[in-house]
Amino acid sequence: GYIIYDPAGYMGVTIMQPERQPYSNPRTSEEVLEAYSTYTSYFGTFTVNEAEGFLTHHLEGSLNTRGAGSDYKRFYTFSGNRLTLQPPAAANGNRSQLIWEKLPDLPESELTETHKRLFGFYRIESVSRQVLGGESLPINQYETAFIIYAPSGHMAVHLMRPGREPYAGALTPEDALGAVQTYGSYFGPFSVHEDEGYLVHERIGNLSPRRTYTDAQRFYELT
Numbered sequence: 001g002y003i004i005y006d007p008a009g010y011m012g013v014t015i016m017q018p019e020r021q022p023y024s025n026p027r028t029s030e031e032v033l034e035a036y037s038t039y040t041s042y043f044g045t046f047t048v049n050e051a052e053g054f055l056t057h058h059l060e061g062s063l064n065t066r067g068a069g070s071d072y073k074r075f076y077t078f079s080g081n082r083l084t085l086q087p088p089a090a091a092n093g094n095r096s097q098l099i100w101e102k103l104p105d106l107p108e109s110e111l112t113e114t115h116k117r118l119f120g121f122y123r124i125e126s127v128s129r130q131v132l133g134g135e136s137l138p139i140n141q142y143e144t145a146f147i148i149y150a151p152s153g154h155m156a157v158h159l160m161r162p163g164r165e166p167y168a169g170a171l172t173p174e175d176a177l178g179a180v181q182t183y184g185s186y187f188g189p190f191s192v193h194e195d196e197g198y199l200v201h202e203r204i205g206n207l208s209p210r211r212t213y214t215d216a217q218r219f220y221e222l223t
Contacts, residue, residue, distance in 0.1 A: 001205065002156055002187050003085075003100055007042055009183055011057060011122040012043035012148050014156050014187040016205040016212075020064060023210050029173035029203050036176035039207050041185035042067055043146045043158040053077070061144050061160035063183045065208065068160070103152035103197075112194045117222050118149045120169070124159070149190065159184035180207065197221075 001015030017038040020171035023031050044060035057072040074085040086097040106115065124145035131138045143162035149155050167175035188204040201216040 001040070002150075002154055003083075004150050004154075004156060006148075008121065009045050010043075010049070010148075011046040012121075012146055012156075012158055013040065013057075014185055014205060017041040018058045018207045020212065022212075023208070029177055032180050033171070033173040033176040035207065036063070036180055036211050039063065039185070039205075041158055041183070041207065042072075061146075061158055061183075063127070063179060063185060065164050065179050068164070103150075103154065105151040106153045110176050112192050114192045114220075114222070118192070119151050120149065122149075124148045127153075138180055153189055153191075155190040156187035157185065157201075183207065185201070186211065 001013065003011070003013045005011045020035065020038050021031070023035070023183075037165060040063065041211070042059050042062035042064070043059070045058045046055055047054045047058070051067065054073055054075045057074065058203045059067050059070045059072065061069050062070070073088055077084045078085075081102040083100045083200050084097055085100065089095050124142050124147075127139050127141055129139040131137060138159065141166075142159050145157070145159040147155070147157045164179070164182050167179075184207065186203045186206040189204040190202065191200045193200065198217055198219045201218060203211060203216060207216070
């Protein structure tokens with residue numbers, strides 16, 4: 001998984017558990033529940049309380065339909081190139097912590113002009129679709145979304161549809177299906193093919209187990 005922070009105050013996290021199995025065809029609601037339960041994704045902004053040693057993730061969007069609009073408090077420590085994040089203790093007193101290792105920036109010799117312009121957080125503006133002749137076709141819009149390109153050569157995408165309702169009570173397969181159908185997320189390294197005008201997202205993690213370890217070609221324009 002990756003956690004990415006930006007100096008402008010934006011953040012995003014994607015975490016995938018091991019040994020997830022691809023969906024069958026067609027997928028079952030139990031498989032969707034398993035995929036949902038083994039993947040974490042949320043995004044938004046963050047603030048730091050340095051004096052008290054904690055930061056807060058302010059969630060704008062989340063795979064968990066209960067998450068959007070929440071604030072997640074995380075105590076933090078640095079040790080060398082490692083960041084340890086610890087949520088507040090659970091009601092029973094148990095504590096958990098996540099240890100993240102900072103990745104080095106790409107060497108200057110490998111950077112193209114596209115790399116230098118690309119690094120950062122982007123918020124979705126709109127989605128469009130056209131036939132080859134240029135005629136526009138209808139397409140659903142996202143409520144909010146981030147795509148992130150980090151100086152280390154890694155990327156992540158978070159896409160959330162409008163109208164999602166928080167589930168009530170214990171999570172059911174139907175709740176998981178609704179969440180997965182209205183949220184997209186993947187992460188991995190990326191490469192720039194500047195002469196040909198496209199990027200490749202090397203998706204080592206994906207909310208959809210079927211699309212894990214697949215590459216996504218994306219033609220791009222920076223204006």
